Amino acid sequence: MKADYKNWVPKGMVYGLIAGTGALAAGYAVANELTKKAPKSVRVGTKAVLGLGTLVCGAYAVWSVAAHRQFSYQGKRQLSKQIVEGTAKYVNIPVGGCGLDVGCGSGALTIACARRNPDAKMIGIDRWGAEYASFSKQLCEENSLAEDVLNTEFRNGDATCLDFEDETFDAVTSNYVYHNITGADKQKLLEETLRVLKKGGTFAIHDIMSKGRYGDMEAFAEKLRGEGYEEVRLIPTDDGMFMTKKEATWMMLRGSCLLVGKK
Numbered sequence: 001m002k003a004d005y006k007n008w009v010p011k012g013m014v015y016g017l018i019a020g021t022g023a024l025a026a027g028y029a030v031a032n033e034l035t036k037k038a039p040k041s042v043r044v045g046t047k048a049v050l051g052l053g054t055l056v057c058g059a060y061a062v063w064s065v066a067a068h069r070q071f072s073y074q075g076k077r078q079l080s081k082q083i084v085e086g087t088a089k090y091v092n093i094p095v096g097g098c099g100l101d102v103g104c105g106s107g108a109l110t111i112a113c114a115r116r117n118p119d120a121k122m123i124g125i126d127r128w129g130a131e132y133a134s135f136s137k138q139l140c141e142e143n144s145l146a147e148d149v150l151n152t153e154f155r156n157g158d159a160t161c162l163d164f165e166d167e168t169f170d171a172v173t174s175n176y177v178y179h180n181i182t183g184a185d186k187q188k189l190l191e192e193t194l195r196v197l198k199k200g201g202t203f204a205i206h207d208i209m210s211k212g213r214y215g216d217m218e219a220f221a222e223k224l225r226g227e228g229y230e231e232v233r234l235i236p237t238d239d240g241m242f243m244t245k246k247e248a249t250w251m252m253l254r255g256s257c258l259l260v261g262k263k
């Protein structure tokens with residue numbers, strides 16, 4: 001059995017957008033016939049709404065097909081794999097220690113870190129909600145078995161309020177999770193993740209850390225340094241490290257950045 005990490009742009013979304021575009025286009029054609037004798041304002045208004053809807057939905061459908069291909073673990077680009085493995089390189093766990101992956105999805109980053117740290121353990125937590133319906137705890141466990149990486153454990157959990165004592169883990173990591181949590185203060189989410197990290201433990205957190213989402217991350221990094229954190233670095237990954245600037249722009253990943261360091 002081969003691991004199946006699914007896709008950050010799920011197939012269901014791609015098919016839904018294609019079907020939606022088809023339905024709107026059909027609606028436009030039907031409305032064109034049915035409103036022939038209707039007053040001009042009704043005719044023009046109906047066609048404008050359905051025509052615009054078709055164009056917008058069609059554009060999203062084209063985008064989703066292209067993004068699905070780029071992210072796919074099977075395809076030529078394998079962007080997700082590169083991001084996950086590139087992030088895992090910063091996760092170092094001492095022998096007998098334990099690391100945490102917040103928002104583990106299909107288990108890719110948890111498993112990549114566990115493979116790199118065979119004498120330690122990785123715990124992956126996720127809330128596995130409706131927005132990423134193809135990800136599940138069972139899928140993570142199956143992927144671990146398929147990869148023959150058995151030093152993993154997966155649990156239900158919420159990134160906004162981690163169910164662990166302060167300073168539980170020797171390393172913490174996360175990839176493309178916090179930007180999904182609408183309404184939350186992203187720096188508070190980082191603090192919640194760092195809360196469960198032991199003194200001396202390493203962190204590697206990758207996300208779209210644009211100013212609009214995260215606020216001033218340089219000031220946040222400086223604050224951590226002031227609190228005694230070491231080797232704190234913000235590493236942009238959207239200008240060649242994980243993706244080109246052009247890819248980051250059209251895939252809506254501008255601002256992608258790794259926050260790494262030691263507590």
Ligand SMILES: C[S@@+](CC[C@H](N)C(=O)[O-])C[C@H]1O[C@@H](n2cnc3c(N)ncnc32)[C@H](O)[C@@H]1O
Nearest residue numbers: 103104105126127128129132158159175176177
């Ligand atoms: C883009 S996916 C990334 C999955 C995984 N980190 C990876 O690199 O493949 C975002 C993940 O964040 C999870 N997530 C979103 N909000 C969460 C929350 N409040 N607590 C835990 N997980 C959350 C989603 O369920 C989803 O699995």
